[in-house]
Amino acid sequence: MNSLNTRREVIVLGAGMVGVSCALALQAKGWRVTLIDKRGPGEETSFGNAGVLSRSSLLPFNRPGLWRALPHMLLKSSPALQLRASALMQWPWLFQFLWHAKASSFEVSTVALDALIQLSMATHSTWIHQAQVENLLHDKGWLWLYSNPEAFASSAVTRGILQEFSVNMEVLTPQSLTDLEPHIAPKFSHAVWIKDAMSVSNPGALVKAYAQQFIRAGGEFQMNAVLGITQQSEGWQCHTASGHVHDTPNLVVAMGPWSDALLAASHLPQPKRVPLGFERGYHRHFKPVEGIKLGRPVYDTSGAYVLSPMQNDRGETMMRLSTGVELAAQHAAFNAQQLEDAEIAVRKVFPLKESIAGSDWLGARPTTPDSRPVIGEVPGFLGLWLAYGHQHIGFSTGSGTGVLLSELMSCEPTSIDPRPFSPARF
């Protein structure tokens, strides 16, 4: 333990699922925590996701076979992956991301992500109970749909890996799929029911409930945009848009897709930056058709969309359609094409009423080259801790990240192996 973390005082930047989880876990270990965000808790990426918490999410997008599939995906304009010219400006990240689509990286990442997912699911189950929002959590798994036997056969490798990791799942015939979800059109030759999965019916509300729990237990939340950080002889200073300068021995950067921009703007000496890419994704909400229900989120593998049954803040049922990956610069213009294509595809599969005006949303999954988040202290920068880069699974793995980070910062034995997540690997 060094002189900074003996003081057990920290500012956490970013109140998405990851930042709020870090704040909660550190608070539980007796740290005095201030949480800062430019908006309310859970109003950005942690608001807009598909709400799936699943053990099956241990396979990153950059996996062996991506190189082979890439020309087809790009030439056929696959709904799973759209590449925009602005993504090429991030070529150092893109190059490293593709370079990691190989067996050696994949093996390390799947083992590491599986451990983080399992820790996270157990942590969510406890925290949801403590925050008294059990009504948001649904324990019915999720479904992957395959339109023909060839598509199902091509998922054999993925299913084999999930079996190796003992993920509980069942292959469904068209009849057993209809028995489970009677309103899904009988268009699918196969489905896989991932039973080791939960879903959250209002992701933003869950983050807010965790943040309320943190505040009730004495934590401080400040709404303020952070412009930069500077290193002091003892700790860190954090500069905000309101002109306030906060001094702190320890700082956690958990600003999701904005994390790297903050470090870049802060001009740290000998900057140790983690290349960060943006796997952007969209969502659109639909009114449900009366009497038509979906019991769990579904992933249509040919349309590459997820349809999740959800509730708005008034508790009214709605359906959230979310899209595959658009590789583009973080702030590139909104391009509704992927969303329109997903809507055409989903309407052939599930009855929906009109879309809800103003519901279209765009977010960016923050992704490191090896698809593993960075969780730990920056080498050579005492008291500067990172917790970002959670790609497709940050809503689920935020909680485990908080637990792991709090153990590292408190110099305790860790629940899972921290080395695959260390910022030192870059």
Ligand SMILES: Cc1cc2nc3c(=O)[nH]c(=O)nc-3n(C[C@H](O)[C@H](O)[C@H](O)COP(=O)(O)OP(=O)(O)OC[C@H]3O[C@@H](n4cnc5c(N)ncnc54)[C@H](O)[C@@H]3O)c2cc1C
């Ligand atoms: C379409 C889509 C579907 C997804 N589906 C799933 C899913 O089903 N399951 C899953 O686990 N994950 C899913 N994800 C991924 C998941 O949403 C992200 O990995 C996760 O939300 C990242 O959380 P975060 O806390 O790191 O970032 P965020 O939630 O984005 O939080 C970052 C915070 O930093 C704040 N911030 C930014 N700049 C500043 C500043 N200058 N000063 C102060 N604060 C600042 C923001 O306001 C924000 O609150 C999905 C993502 C997308 C895009």
